[in-house]
Each structure stands twice: as C-alpha cells, then as structure tokens.
Amino acid sequence: MADFMFVLKNFLVVSLAMNMCLIWKISYDDEETLASKWSSWGNLQQKLHFHGSCFNGEKNNGRLEDAHVSKRTQILPTTSSGAATVVPDGGESVVINLDHGDPTMYENFWKQKGEETTVITSGWQHISYFSDIKNVCWFLEPELVSAVTRLHKVVGNAKTDGRHVVVGTGSSQLYQAALFALSPPNASDPMNVVSAAPFYSSYPLMTDYLKSGLHKWAGDAYKFNKQNPYIELVTSPNNPDGSTRQDVVKGHKGILIHDLAYYWPQYTPILSPADYDIMLFTVSKSTGHAGTRIGWALVKDREVAKKMTTFIEINTIGVSKDSQIRAAKILQAVSDSCDGDESFFDYSYKLMEKRWKKIREAVDKTELFSLPDFPPEICSFSGRSFGQLPAFAWLKCEGDVDDCEGFLRRHKILSRGGKHFGASTKYVRISMLCRDSEFELFTKRLPAIIS
Ligand SMILES: Cc1ncc(COP(=O)(O)O)c(C=O)c1O
Secondary structure (H helix, E strand, O other): OHHHHHHHHHHHHHHHHHHHHHHHHHHHHHHHHHHHHHOOOOOOOOOEOOOOOOOOOOOOOOOOOOOOEOOOOOOOOEOOOOOEOOOOOOOOOOOEEOOOOOOHHHHHHHHHHHHHHOOOOOOOOOOOOOOOOOOOOOOOOHHHHHHHHHHHHHHOOEOOOOOEEEEEEHHHHHHHHHHHHHOOOOOOOOEEEEEOOOOOOHHHHHHHOOOOOOEEEEEEHHHOOOOOOEEEEEEOOOOOOOOOOOOOOOOOOEEEEEEOOOOOOOOOOOOOOEOOOEEEEEHHHHOOOHHHOEEEEEEOOHHHHHHHHHHHHHHHOOOOHHHHHHHHHHHHHHHHHOOOOOOHHHHHHHHHHHHHHHHHHHHHOOOOEEOOOOOOEEOOOOOOEEOOOOOEEEEEEOOOOOOHHHHHHHOOEEOEEHHHHOOOOOEEEEEOOOOHHHHHHHHHHHHHOOO
16 A cells, blocks of 8 residues: 555656646747747847836836846847848848847947957966055056046046046946945935936836845935935936936935946037046946946045945955956057047947937838937037937837837837836837847838838
C-alpha cells in the first residue's frame, strides 16, 4: 500500500510538472506568435522593452527611460552602421519603437571620427578606486574636469567658475545624489519633490523607488501649495515637450535642481551661460554616448557637493574610471571639432533640423495630430536663429482620440503616453533620437494613418 501511494504521488507530481510545461509553452508561443505577426522577420534579440510605468499612486512596475531588453516589442533591424536591412513589405509590418530616448542618431558622426576617439586601456591602468584625493569628489578623473570645463566655455551654456564638479553614473545617479544631499536627515516628514507637468517620466520613480523616508514625490509643481520645504526639478529644455523652463513654485522654502541634459545647441538656441546652484548634464544626450553612463553635476555649494559625493561613495564606491576617460576623450573631441570645418554641433543641429522639418511635414498632411511651435531665438553659440528642436516630439492626437498611445500602437508605433509625464492621454512623447531608418519609416507611416 505504501509503495502504491509512493508511485501515485510521483505520478501526480510528474503529471503536474508536464501540465505546467504545456501551459507555459502555450502562453510563450502566443507571445512569439504575436511578435511574429507584427513582423515576420528581423533580429528578435534586438528588442527594446519598458515595463509599465506610473506616477502618483498607480501600480509601479519600474519603468525607466532607457535600456531594458524586451521579449515583446520588436524594432526595425538595422546594420551596425545604422542602415536598414531590406524590408520585405515596405516596412508596413514593422513595429516602430519610439518610446525610449536611446540616442543612436549620432552614431555615424562618431564613426567618421574613427581613431580620433578611440581609447586604449592597458590592464594595469585605472586600477585604484581613487582619482584625485584632494578633490571633494575624490573619484573624479582630472581629465574629465578639464574636458567638461573646456566644453562649457566653448559652447557658453553653463558657468563653471567656482563650481565643484561631481561625476555620476549617468545624470540619473546624480539626481538621486542631489536628493540625498538636499533632504534633511532628521526631518519629521520626507522632503517634497516636485516638477512642473509634463515632467520627465523617470523622476517619480527615481524619487520614490527606495521609499527612503528622506524624500517623496509630490507631483506637479503647478499644484504644490504646501508651506513645507520642497525640492523643485527644473528641466530645461524640458523632457517631454521641449519647452524652456523656469521654476514655478517660487516659495521661500524651495531648493532647485536644474536638469540641463538638453541645454545644447543642437536642441535649443543657447541664450546665456546657465548659472544655477545645482546643474546636471550628461553625455547621454549631449554627445549620444548613453552607454558610457557618465553625467556630471556643477555644484556651487561645497557641502552639497560633498554630500552628493558621499551618496555615490555609498551607492557605487565611485564611478568607472574607464568610462570617465572615454567621456573625457569624447568631450575633448567635441570641443576640438568646434575649431574645425564641421563641428559636432553643426552636424547634430542639421540632423535635428532635418528631422523636425520631416515630422512637421508628416503632421501637416493629416488633421489627426498636432505639434507644439517654438518661436525662433538667436543662439549665442552658432549665431543661428531657430526655434527649439527638441529631442522628443510632444505629439497631440486631435479630435476624439483620447488614448493617443493606444491609437498609435494600433498602427504599430510605440510611444510613451501623456499620463507617464503627469499630462493628458491625448499626448504622446515620440523619440527624435533614433536611427535614420526608423525615423524614415515613422514619417512615412504617420500621414498614412486615417483612423
Ligand atoms: C531630462 C533627463 N534627465 C536625465 C536623463 C538621464 O540621463 P542619464 O542617461 O545620464 O542617466 C534623461 C534621459 O533620458 C533625461 O531625459
């Protein structure tokens, strides 16, 4: 009897396992079938994915801007040169993923530069944790300081004199370091963190992810009416809508962080050197080197710079030296190019201008969509007069389409809906930073949408 029970038990376990496998296989196949319905070809590994995201109380699945590999969405396969591979049906079946802001559009410029920007590192180099122990930010490579300072002087977009430079693993880490530095450790309530809507969709998540008790996301700065201390994030030009921003709360207990990731002359006329207490920059959007993961903060107050350094020390014990050296080389090459025939900013400006002309032409051919307009201003760097050429298009679905993201998804265009930015679902954010092949397909598909 005992033997029989043993055999029966084993039989049940095996059969349960087989059923689980079957169920899993069916659902997995469904996913794959869906993917292959959308596109019957392509490099299935090269798919980008972002988890569902939210702000203010919605279920939060952890969506960040760039860089999660997906099993579900499929993007236009390109060769490493950025050229599209042959598309069998004129591209109709391709899912165009313009949700994320991966800045691959500058790849060809850097290819042309070739050896000039190659960095070779020997096995014995960059071994120590330390870079410059006399500096407040002791893991900051002196080469990076020189490159950053020189570039800001060449472009005229930020004051560096009398500032401390703090390096971070992307400006995302610096944002969190700044929150840590600016939130009092012993306050009875967490520090409120606000930004004017539409705000960068990663701010709420990065603010609250660790539920630290030091700070908490308090939403749209326009709606903030408490008398408590607060930190206001000012992103200018703004992600997602490209507008030039100033602080809006203007309370006497406010501290400002200026995120100037897009204050570069390919996106906006440079009007004067920014002169704020804490300014964040990143190579991700200035030169397109998002994968190098280097950002820098220009900080007036030594104590704040020290606390930001402490955060990074606790968080990652510094920042990759190899990446800092590479970023320094790239930034020096950008400054050098400004003395040559075609500067990086000439190249990138022309590319952005061309893309904005194309997207506006595509939108003008239909009544279904609209885009914001930007009045021209004179850029002190280039002398050109132009309106903003934002890294993202803040596209509005006109008429009775209320869910613009869902509407575009039905036409196999992936974008990020307005609710992620604290705004109406009639809006979506479209990345303008993708490779040419994807952008071409997008501007071809958009005007062909009739309903
Ligand atoms: C406004 C803004 N700030 C910061 C970041 C993050 O930059 P990093 O790649 O340096 O972390 C982004 C990236 O999209 C951004 O749009």
